[in-house]
Amino acid sequence: MLLSTRIAVFVSLVFILAFGILAVIGVQRESLAARPYTRIAIAGQEALWREILHTETRRLASLRDRIAADGAVVEAFRKADLPALRRLAHTWTQPWLTSGELSDFQILDRNGHIVVSSSALAEPPRLLDISTIAAIVDGQEPAGIRQVSSDAFRIVAAKRFESWDGEPTVLAVGSKASGPLKSFGEAMDAEGYLVSTRGRLVEGTESQLWQDLDLTFPQRTGSVQQAERGDRLYAVTAIPLADISAGSAGLLVAAQDATESLLALDRLTLLTVIIMAAVAVLTVGGLYFYLRHSFNPLRRAVTILTALARGDTSATLVRRSDDEIGQIASAITELRHNLVAFNEARRQRELQRRRQERFVRRQMESLAGTLEPGARDEVLSDLGRIVAATRGGTEPTGEIDPVARLIREDDQLGPIAAVLQQMSGRVVEQHRRLSELVARLREALVRETQLATLQQELSIARDLQRSVLPADFPPRPTFAVKGLMQSANEVGGDFYDFFERRDGKLVFVIADVSGKGVPAAFFMAISRTLLKAIALFENDPAVCVRQLNDLLVVDNDQMMFVTLVFGVFDPKTGHVDFVNAGHAAPIRMRPDGSVETIVESTDVAVAVVGSVEFTSHSIDLAPGEAILLYTDGVTEAFDPGGDQFGEERLLASLESFGGAPGPDAVAEGVLAAVKSFENGGHQSDDITLLVVRYSGAARDALAAAS
Numbered sequence: 001m002l003l004s005t006r007i008a009v010f011v012s013l014v015f016i017l018a019f020g021i022l023a024v025i026g027v028q029r030e031s032l033a034a035r036p037y038t039r040i041a042i043a044g045q046e047a048l049w050r051e052i053l054h055t056e057t058r059r060l061a062s063l064r065d066r067i068a069a070d071g072a073v074v075e076a077f078r079k080a081d082l083p084a085l086r087r088l089a090h091t092w093t094q095p096w097l098t099s100g101e102l103s104d105f106q107i108l109d110r111n112g113h114i115v116v117s118s119s120a121l122a123e124p125p126r127l128l129d130i131s132t133i134a135a136i137v138d139g140q141e142p143a144g145i146r147q148v149s150s151d152a153f154r155i156v157a158a159k160r161f162e163s164w165d166g167e168p169t170v171l172a173v174g175s176k177a178s179g180p181l182k183s184f185g186e187a188m189d190a191e192g193y194l195v196s197t198r199g200r201l202v203e204g205t206e207s208q209l210w211q212d213l214d215l216t217f218p219q220r221t222g223s224v225q226q227a228e229r230g231d232r233l234y235a236v237t238a239i240p241l242a243d244i245s246a247g248s249a250g251l252l253v254a255a256q257d258a259t260e261s262l263l264a265l266d267r268l269t270l271l272t273v274i275i276m277a278a279v280a281v282l283t284v285g286g287l288y289f290y291l292r293h294s295f296n297p298l299r300r301a302v303t304i305l306t307a308l309a310r311g312d313t314s315a316t317l318v319r320r321s322d323d324e325i326g327q328i329a330s331a332i333t334e335l336r337h338n339l340v341a342f343n344e345a346r347r348q349r350e351l352q353r354r355r356q357e358r359f360v361r362r363q364m365e366s367l368a369g370t371l372e373p374g375a376r377d378e379v380l381s382d383l384g385r386i387v388a389a390t391r392g393g394t395e396p397t398g399e400i401d402p403v404a405r406l407i408r409e410d411d412q413l414g415p416i417a418a419v420l421q422q423m424s425g426r427v428v429e430q431h432r433r434l435s436e437l438v439a440r441l442r443e444a445l446v447r448e449t450q451l452a453t454l455q456q457e458l459s460i461a462r463d464l465q466r467s468v469l470p471a472d473f474p475p476r477p478t479f480a481v482k483g484l485m486q487s488a489n490e491v492g493g494d495f496y497d498f499f500e501r502r503d504g505k506l507v508f509v510i511a512d513v514s515g516k517g518v519p520a521a522f523f524m525a526i527s528r529t530l531l532k533a534i535a536l537f538e539n540d541p542a543v544c545v546r547q548l549n550d551l552l553v554v555d556n557d558q559m560m561f562v563t564l565v566f567g568v569f570d571p572k573t574g575h576v577d578f579v580n581a582g583h584a585a586p587i588r589m590r591p592d593g594s595v596e597t598i599v600e601s602t603d604v605a606v607a608v609v610g611s612v613e614f615t616s617h618s619i620d621l622a623p624g625e626a627i628l629l630y631t632d633g634v635t636e637a638f639d640p641g642g643d644q645f646g647e648e649r650l651l652a653s654l655e656s657f658g659g660a661p662g663p664d665a666v667a668e669g670v671l672a673a674v675k676s677f678e679n680g681g682h683q684s685d686d687i688t689l690l691v692v693r694y695s696g697a698a699r700d701a702l703a704a705a706s
Contacts, residue, residue, distance in 0.1 A: 048187055060156070104124075109169050304332050469483065469495065578616070581605055584630060
């Protein structure tokens with residue numbers, strides 16, 4: 001945007017701001033000036049309404065006194081003859097009700113209950129509230145307006161009356177508010193309205209006008225508004241109404257047709273705005289054209305400067321005045337001479353740079369021939385970058401190359417410094433890569449040796465672990481046993497064992513050590529050795545496990561523990577005593593193919609806490625039955641989708657065998673079912689199985705031999 005335009009816009013904004021401030025001040029001034037007149041108008045209307053209301057209440061007070069002085073009414077009231085009193089009150093007040101002088105006549109007790117009423121309604125609205133009745137009983141004689149229902153105002157006059165059942169009463173008479181309201185409207189030459197405290201129209205001289213104006217007023221304060229109905233303008237005044245009990249009864253609203261005066265005021269306001277706008281437009285337009293003419297020499301100077309910036313030194317500017325514009329012309333002429341000299345110096349430097357470029361390229365190519373092929377290609381690439389930089393080239397990303405920046409900052413020594421910098425950087429980088437490669441090769445050789453040693457040691461540990469597991473048990477006439485373990489890693493923490501004692505009973509155990517790897521394998525070996533040594537001299541499985549727990553819990557710094565099922569099987573009777581220390585429940589397999597879990601674990605795992613008593617359980621196997629012991633590697637196997645094998649699938653697999661086959665078939669079948677479920681997935685834990693089957697085939701022969 002041109003400077004002249006900016007100045008014109010600035011002045012325009014100043015004018016607009018000034019006119020706006022003046023307009024706001026004028027509006028405020030008019031508002032402040034109108035306040036006294038508004039208060040005078042409200043005060044005048046309040047005085048007029050008070051006079052009309054006073055006239056009406058005096059008339060009602062006269063009627064009230066005449067009724068109260070009627071001897072027949074007083075006598076019937078004293079006798080508490082309610083039917084006669086109602087007939088008499090109706091006869092007495094009917095002429096006034098018919099003529100419109102009276103609209104309501106009520107006698108109320110001090111609790112607000114209507115004793116006598118001129119209304120035919122079962123529950124007519126009360127003319128007075130409790131507080132006003134209490135004030136009348138105390139001797140006051142109030143008179144005024146009151147909203148007796150949601151759709152009716154009444155002018156009320158009341159005084160204390162005779163007693164009823166020993167209690168004082170109040171006599172109240174009322175008339176409709178429409179008469180005083182009409183008188184008020186005629187006096188004001190306006191339409192009058194009575195509005196409730198909720199802003200709802202109750203009485204009005206022209207309801208349609210009220211609906212068309214659709215006004216809202218603040219309650220309890222006087223206000224003046226301007227409203228529009230078609231092509232007519234109204235001045236609407238609202239004054240608060242004082243209730244007979246000194247409270248607020250609502251608003252008295254007067255809507256006066258003030259079209260002529262309000263239109264004249266609007267026309268005067270519009271004329272003022274038009275005059276102000278015309279003055280502003282003429283002032284800003286004249287300023288704009290004056291500035292445009294005054295700034296023409298400056299624009300020509302800017303045009304010459306733009307041509308010089310593009311390198312066009314043929315443009316000239318003639319000085320035609322001695323003011324600031326003429327001084328600018330002299331400065332531009334001097335600038336043109338300096339630019340011509342600068343361009344000549346730059347041309348000489350360009351010739352010198354090209355000579356340096358050829359020298360650097362020859363030296364660079366000579367040095368590049370002494371490097372390895374990869375480094376040589378990189379150096380030649382740097383050479384191409386340097387050459388491009390001396391010619392003003394950029395990176396493919398559009399950024400200036402650092403080498404180009406260095407050359408442009410030092411035209412004489414820049415290329416040589418760039419060559420040496422790039423050459424030394426490539427040599428140092430090549431040496432660093434070779435050193436790192438040698439160090440990595442050495443480290444890889446050491447790690448390979450360590451890995452081979454570790455694998456050899458793990459292989460030996462695996463062989464040792466498998467060697468301590470019992471071999472296939474020789475066949476016996478009354479039972480068969482089979483153990484199977486498949487480790488998830490090189491060494492595992494599961495183990496099983498079985499052996500015959502001298503008394504001919506079979507001792508068996510299956511266990512799962514917490515953790516995996518070498519620590520679990522060592523703890524397994526210790527646990528197995530101790531348990532076997534104890535079981536050789538102790539018959540009670542519970543005592544064996546307790547002694548094992550007391551030995552393992554001592555110096556158990558690694559906080560490892562063992563879950564196990566340890567049992568003793570008597571091949572003569574098929575009786576089994578066993579302890580389940582935190583392990584999965586054994587499964588009983590019957591000849592008919594049904595299976596069931598025997599006893600869920602109720603004891604803690606071994607090596608958790610010391611001095612723990614373990615529970616011994618007993619079962620009797622029938623001929624053809626078998627028990628299956630397993631570790632959680634069976635039930636906690638996962639398929640590729642993340643589903644768990646679980647105990648239900650294990651039981652279903654055992655039922656699918658159809659009876660109790662040999663221990664070998666059971667162990668291999670369960671392992672095959674788990675592997676099929678894993679479907680080539682990673683084995684997450686050791687899988688260990690132990691099957692003891694009682695055939696009972698030679699039971700009688702053994703019994704006879706014994």
